[in-house]
Amino acid sequence: MADRRPADDCVHCGFCLPVCPTYVAWSAEADSPRGRIDLARGLADGRLPLSAAVVSHLDRCLGCMACLAACPSGVRYDVVIEEAKAAVERAGARPAGDRLFRGFLFSLFPYPARLRVAAFFLWAYRAIGLQWLVRRSGILKLLSRRLAQLESLAPPVTWHHVVARLPALVPAEGTRRARVGLVGGCVQKVFFPAVNEATLRVLAAEGVEVVVPEGQGCCGALSAHAGRPEESARLAHALLERFEGLELDAVIVNAAGCGSHLKDLAPLFPGDPALAERARALSRKVKDVNEFLAALPAVAPRGPYPAKVAYHSSCHLGHAQGITRQPRELLQAVPGLSLVEVPNAEECCGSAGIYNLVQPEAADELGRRKAERVLSTGAPVVVSANPGCTLHIQKMLRERGAAVEAAHPVEILDASIRAGRRR
Ligand code: SF4
Ligand code: SF4
Known part of the structure; x- marks a missing residue:
């Protein structure tokens, strides 16, 4: 049979x-x-x-x-x-054009060094006012809907994005309660350095020593989700080798798409049982940062964050990892913060890995719905635990001229802990 x-x-x-x-x-x-x-x-x-x-x-x-x-x-x-x-x-x-575009995306996204070069050009493009001109003229939309989408997703890149680097080790403050490794990510590392920096500060404040293995690349999540298992296996294998032998209590991930992928790596190595076992050992240690912090009784005093915050449940956190309670509980414990749900919070925002680049019309239809629901809450801040969602929601809100800030839950915790220290 x-x-x-x-x-x-x-x-x-x-x-x-x-x-x-x-x-x-x-x-x-x-x-x-x-x-x-x-x-x-x-x-x-x-x-x-x-x-x-x-x-x-x-x-x-x-x-x-x-x-x-x-x-x-x-x-x-x-x-x-x-x-x-x-x-x-x-x-x-x-079609050939589609294959070419996908080839271009996968020659860029999984490689932080190339993304950093792209960040430099985006910084220069913005600094000399070309971005304003291109967006205002709408010329890219006439040339290629996909290129226009790629350009419109770019966050406001500053010099910090170009030069930011993570330290190799961040000691725990006070008594060390755990030692973890941080997956810096590829898009996260270059386009959201503030999220990684906030993650390090919050973990250290909670008595966690953090190792950031050098030379980390992409975990292979984007490739796996796009039907490129061989490429994904190569990237995941390289990442695995950076984390092995470090004697870690957990491997922390702050990008939900990467977390769901890293929790189930073994199927990428069907022909190599030994490597599959090493992948399983890594997967057992992988924890989303919300999941890890919610299970660790807080010791860092929280200060006030007096704002209404709307919660967007990213698909790869909620649906794929079943992490729904933990980020909400962490945020609800922040003094002064009023957590509100984005209506139909569980529905995808349209980002979905490279979906918003290869299926821009469908992605924007979903993104428009998400942006309207975020705005209906009246909250000045929306949180999401996945960089792809943040980029897409930010873009949809920007196109509406809405002044809503998008943040990762750990950035809110970081702001609260820092406010607690100023008291
Ligand atoms: S919910 Fe029912 S139809 Fe949908 S995948 Fe599961 S078994 Fe199939
Ligand atoms: S778009 Fe539909 S079929 Fe595809 S993963 Fe989402 S719910 Fe499942």
Whole structure:
């Protein structure tokens, strides 16, 4: 008998349909989790050709994992869609322009050194006023919708983004309660240095020694989610070697997409049981920073953060890792902070890895809905635990001229702890 595959566990109950943003938007079975599972099974069985329509339905999946969380039968939709996307990628079944654009993205994003060069050009582009001119003229939209999207997602890059580096070791303040490693990330490291800096300060204040292994690159999450398992395995293997042998209590991740990937690395190494075991050992230590801090009784006094803060639940934190309670509890414990939910907080904002770059229209449709819901809360700050969500939500809010700040929950904790020290 042939091996049972994850797609075979689907019993077609349809419970996942109402939570799927693409099914809700387009009402087509082929744009639902159940429909995509059938497409993936048809492809694997050789019953279906890899037509442009099939590729499009698979590519329109956000990978938000709302269906994974909603499925009562425990179907591993994450495995189904990653395998199907890998089949599309291997067959080179997309148009040449699409393949070229994806190739460009994956020659840039997983490499922090290249991202830093891009950050330098973005800083110069902004500093000389070219960004203002390009955005105002709308010229990029006339040339390429995707390039326009890439440009519009760029955060306001400062010189700090270009030069920021993380220390190799941050000692614990007071009695050491744990020793952890920090995954600096690739996009996070270059475009959100403040999030890593806040993470280090909060952990140290809570009595945690933090090691930041040098020479870390990308963890391979973006590649895995886009159907590039070989590339993902190469990147994950390199990262694994940076963390092994450091005698850590935990490996801390502050980007939800990376965390969900790092918690399940072993399947990337199917032909190498020894390496798969090393990957499992690393995965067992991986903790999202919210998850880790919520389990560690706080010792650093919190000072006031007198503001209304809207909570956006990033898909790879809530749906993929099941971390929903911890960031909310951490934020609710901040004096003066009033935490409000973004209506329908669990719905994807449209960022979804490289989705907002390769499917800009669909991503912006979702992003517009998210921005309107954030604005409906009246909060001046929205928090998200994933850099992709933050970039996309910031862009959608910026396009509305809204003065809402986007932050990581750990930045709010950091501000609160620093306020506590000033008292
Ligand atoms: S994926 Fe799960 S929830 Fe969706 S139809 Fe299949 S069994 Fe039902
Ligand atoms: S991952 Fe998200 S977009 Fe894709 S099928 Fe599941 S719910 Fe729908």
